[in-house]
Each structure stands twice: as C-alpha cells, then as structure tokens.
Amino acid sequence: MKITSIKSHVLKYELEKELGYSQQYYKHRTAHLVEVQTDEGITGWGECFGPGNIALANKFIVEKVIQPLIIGEDPLNKEHIWHRVYNLLRDSGQKGMPIQALSGVDIALWDILGKKTKSPLYQLIGGMCNKQVPVYGYGMMLQKKTTSELIDLFKEEASQIKSKNFKAMKMKIGLGPAEDLKLVRAVREVVGKDFRLMVDANHAYNLNDALYVGRGLDELDIFWFEEPVAPEDYDGYRELKQKINTNIAGGEAEFTKYGWNELIKNKCIDIAQPEVCGLGGITEYLKVSALAQANFIPVVNHVWGSAVSIATNLHLLTAQPDMPGGLFPSKSMLEFDTTEKNIFITELPTESFSILEQVKKNNGFASVSDNPGIGITPNLDFIKEFEVNE
Structure with missing residues (x-):
C-alpha cells in the first residue's frame, strides 16, 4: 500500500x-x-x-x-x-x-x-480497558459582558450542563483574579459542593496572580486549575503546584515526547492534558501517555475540535488503563464542548454519532463504536459546503 x-x-x-x-x-x-x-x-x-x-x-x-x-x-x-x-x-x-x-x-x-x-482504533493500541468513559461538559466561555452579567449567564449555563447528566464541568476564567473568583463562587453555588468543577485560565496569569486565584480555588474545592501560567514557565508551574492544594492541570500547549519529558521532569502538573491533534498525533500520544504513567500522573486528554477529534479521543480513553488501579479507580474523562451547537460535531459524520445523547441516556457516560479505524467518516458534501478556499 x-x-x-x-x-x-x-x-x-x-x-x-x-x-x-x-x-x-x-x-x-x-x-x-x-x-x-x-x-x-x-x-x-x-x-x-x-x-x-x-x-x-x-x-x-x-x-x-x-x-x-x-x-x-x-x-x-x-x-x-x-x-x-x-x-x-x-x-x-x-x-x-x-x-x-x-x-x-x-x-x-x-x-x-x-x-x-x-479493527477499531482502541484494539490497535491495547484493547478495551473501559466499556464506558465518563464525560465532562466544557462551557461557560467568556463574553463581552460585565462581571455581573457573566455571573448570571454562567449560573444558567452551569445548571443546563448539570441537568444533561455530565459527570463534571469546566468553566473559563481570565477577567482578573478578583473577578474570576466571583465567577467561580457563583458557579460553585449553583452546581453544589459535591459536583466536580474545573477552572481553565488559558495561561492568563503570572505566578503571583495564579497563587491568589489558586488559594481561592482551594476554598471552593475545585478539582483542577488548568493552564494557570504560561506553558513555558516550568518554575511557575512547579511553585504553584507546591503551594496550593487544587490539582494543577496542563499540557495542551506542549509538544512531542521531548517537551512532555521536560514538563513531567520539572514536576509541573498533577494532571496531564495531552492534545492528540496537536502534540504529534497518536504515535506520539502513546509515548506521552507512557511517560505520564511511569510518573503516576493521571491523564485526562484535552479535546477541542470536530467529531474526528472526539472519536479519536474516545478510542484513546477506552484503551487507557486505570492508574494506579484498584477496586474503585478514578477514571479519566472525555472533554466535550457544550457551548453553542457545534455542527462540526453533530453534522460532519456520515455515521450516527452523538455524545450528548449517550450522556443523557447513560447517566454521564459514552461508549466507543466498533467501526474500523477512528469509527467515523466525514461527509464530503458537508466538507464542500463549509470548506474555506483561501
């Protein structure tokens, strides 16, 4: 061939x-x-x-x-x-x-x-470790609103995400340390103290501001603080990890096994977030996942894109073993975009492919298909309609 x-x-x-x-x-x-x-x-x-x-x-x-x-x-x-x-x-x-x-x-x-x-992809990379994968909803994007207006919008969106049976949810921050904590407190109040909530800063802070926010997140029992500082700032990551209790998550802007080796060697993160569509593909993802496992760092993939990305990641998580394992292991989760309807997820595949329906039906879980490869085929007519010709 x-x-x-x-x-x-x-x-x-x-x-x-x-x-x-x-x-x-x-x-x-x-x-x-x-x-x-x-x-x-x-x-x-x-x-x-x-x-x-x-x-x-x-x-x-x-x-x-x-x-x-x-x-x-x-x-x-x-x-x-x-x-x-x-x-x-x-x-x-x-x-x-x-x-x-x-x-x-x-x-x-x-x-x-x-x-x-x-063969489905998950069989090619080790076989089935998980019949179902828990899914978390990713929403609450920033808008050009006042903080009080955003608080109202975030509270409503958080309620909607929780009502759809997602196992957890993630929100954006980045308005500034004090304003960000107002947003997080409002969402925590709506979802309740026992619901898993994550916060994503997209490397908005320097170390001092990240420490201020991180200490506030400690009081709100946030599951992870994502990309708090610039991805190049290994020293900042390490110090923040040492000084706050909330898990530090990151890695979506890291590339190849070489970059990930530095991130892990410098003890920067509690939770690894490899982006398979960015770090070098599946070939390199498997090496990065092995590095994380060798250092006992949980892997929760970063997922952002079309149905192709989501299907690929569902296979990767299906084949991911529990770490460290046990009777009641902490499972990795599939990240799913819950913002405004994404037709690149819902309408791109020729096959039936709906994570949202699975989450609703299966109390927060999704399962991979046994179709060969990644399991979906993009619709060529759909591609032709939305393709940019520049």
Missing part, C-alpha cells in the same frame, strides 16, 4: 454570538481535517489542532511541506513516517504548527491501519 495524496480541509462557519477565553474573543468556529488517500482505495481521516488563520497555515504545511516528504510511503509504517517528517523539520519545527500539522497526518495513518485490518 502507498500514500497517493494528502488533502487538507479547513472548515468554518459563523457563530450566533461571540465567545472567548482569556486570550481572545472569536466569532467563527473552525476545524482542520486531513484526508490521506492510498492506492488501495482506503482513505484515512485525521484532525489538526489550531483555530482560524493558524489552520490555514497548517494547511500549507500539510500539503506543501509534509505531503512531498511522504508521498509513495507505506501508510502502515507510521513510526518511520513520523520520525522522517520530524527529523527533516527539526531545525524549523520542534513545536507549534509543524507538529500540529503532523498530528493530523498521523491520526489519518492510524485510521488507515484500522480500516486495513478491519
């Missing part, structure tokens, strides 16, 4: 309302899919992390930089392909967009392997 072409599809549509996080507001939702075709008629699909114009830059890397390096290669030689691309790009792209682009290609190669062997 040989790779005959690699196509990159950037999809985009306008949201009904502007949403944001600590770094920016945005009015459009985007997704970046990668399609790898072979001479046997088997097509693999993957996804690259990176929104907006970043997706357009990654499209160029996929088609103009990576494609010429691997056309004619056997797509089943995933390890060889990964290292060939990485080694040839090493001088220019050890992190960031080149690795995001490689991630989408690599996921598509695993999809091809699954289709070739008629």
Whole structure:
C-alpha cells in the first residue's frame, strides 16, 4: 500500500454570538481535517489542532511541506513516517504548527491501519480497558459582558450542563483574579459542593496572580486549575503546584515526547492534558501517555475540535488503563464542548454519532463504536459546503 495524496480541509462557519477565553474573543468556529488517500482505495481521516488563520497555515504545511516528504510511503509504517517528517523539520519545527500539522497526518495513518485490518482504533493500541468513559461538559466561555452579567449567564449555563447528566464541568476564567473568583463562587453555588468543577485560565496569569486565584480555588474545592501560567514557565508551574492544594492541570500547549519529558521532569502538573491533534498525533500520544504513567500522573486528554477529534479521543480513553488501579479507580474523562451547537460535531459524520445523547441516556457516560479505524467518516458534501478556499 502507498500514500497517493494528502488533502487538507479547513472548515468554518459563523457563530450566533461571540465567545472567548482569556486570550481572545472569536466569532467563527473552525476545524482542520486531513484526508490521506492510498492506492488501495482506503482513505484515512485525521484532525489538526489550531483555530482560524493558524489552520490555514497548517494547511500549507500539510500539503506543501509534509505531503512531498511522504508521498509513495507505506501508510502502515507510521513510526518511520513520523520520525522522517520530524527529523527533516527539526531545525524549523520542534513545536507549534509543524507538529500540529503532523498530528493530523498521523491520526489519518492510524485510521488507515484500522480500516486495513478491519479493527477499531482502541484494539490497535491495547484493547478495551473501559466499556464506558465518563464525560465532562466544557462551557461557560467568556463574553463581552460585565462581571455581573457573566455571573448570571454562567449560573444558567452551569445548571443546563448539570441537568444533561455530565459527570463534571469546566468553566473559563481570565477577567482578573478578583473577578474570576466571583465567577467561580457563583458557579460553585449553583452546581453544589459535591459536583466536580474545573477552572481553565488559558495561561492568563503570572505566578503571583495564579497563587491568589489558586488559594481561592482551594476554598471552593475545585478539582483542577488548568493552564494557570504560561506553558513555558516550568518554575511557575512547579511553585504553584507546591503551594496550593487544587490539582494543577496542563499540557495542551506542549509538544512531542521531548517537551512532555521536560514538563513531567520539572514536576509541573498533577494532571496531564495531552492534545492528540496537536502534540504529534497518536504515535506520539502513546509515548506521552507512557511517560505520564511511569510518573503516576493521571491523564485526562484535552479535546477541542470536530467529531474526528472526539472519536479519536474516545478510542484513546477506552484503551487507557486505570492508574494506579484498584477496586474503585478514578477514571479519566472525555472533554466535550457544550457551548453553542457545534455542527462540526453533530453534522460532519456520515455515521450516527452523538455524545450528548449517550450522556443523557447513560447517566454521564459514552461508549466507543466498533467501526474500523477512528469509527467515523466525514461527509464530503458537508466538507464542500463549509470548506474555506483561501
């Protein structure tokens, strides 16, 4: 079998309302899919992390930089392909967009392997460890509102997420330390003291501000404090981890086993959040997961994107063993976007694929399908309708 072409599809549509996080507001939702075709008629699909114009830059890397390096290669030689691309790009792209682009290609190669062997992805990476995966709702994005207006919006949204049977939920912060704690207190009051609540700062703080917020989160029994400081600030992560009780989570902006080795070696995090569509794909994710396991750090994948990303992550979590294990283990969770209806999740696949319906029906859990590969096939007509041609 040989790779005959690699196509990159950037999809985009306008949201009904502007949403944001600590770094920016945005009015459009985007997704970046990668399609790898072979001479046997088997097509693999993957996804690259990176929104907006970043997706357009990654499209160029996929088609103009990576494609010429691997056309004619056997797509089943995933390890060889990964290292060939990485080694040839090493001088220019050890992190960031080149690795995001490689991630989408690599996921598509695993999809091809699954289709070739008629096996679901989870069987290829170790088999089923979890028949069901708990799901947490990710919502409460920032908007251009006053703090009091946001408090009302967040309280309403938190109630809706809880009512849909999610096992936990995550909210955004980033207005400033004092205002952020007002938001978190309001949400905690609505969901109750026994419901698992997480907080995501998207590296908005310096160390002192993060310590202020973190101590406030300790009083509110928050499950984790996500990306409190800049991803490069290993010393800040380590000091914050030592000085507050709330779990420190991070890693979505870390790349490859090399970067993750530094993050773990520096004792920066309590919970690892690898982003398979960004860190180097499934080939590299498996190595990062092994690093985390070797250091007894729980893995809760970062998930943001289309149905392709969600399906891929559901397979990865299905195959993830309990750590450290026991009669009543703490299970990893699947992150699921509960903001304004995301048609790249609901309408992209040709197969029936609804995490939200599973969560409602199964009291907060979702199960993977046994379809070959990642288990879903994007609808080409849908792609054509929403593809950006720039």
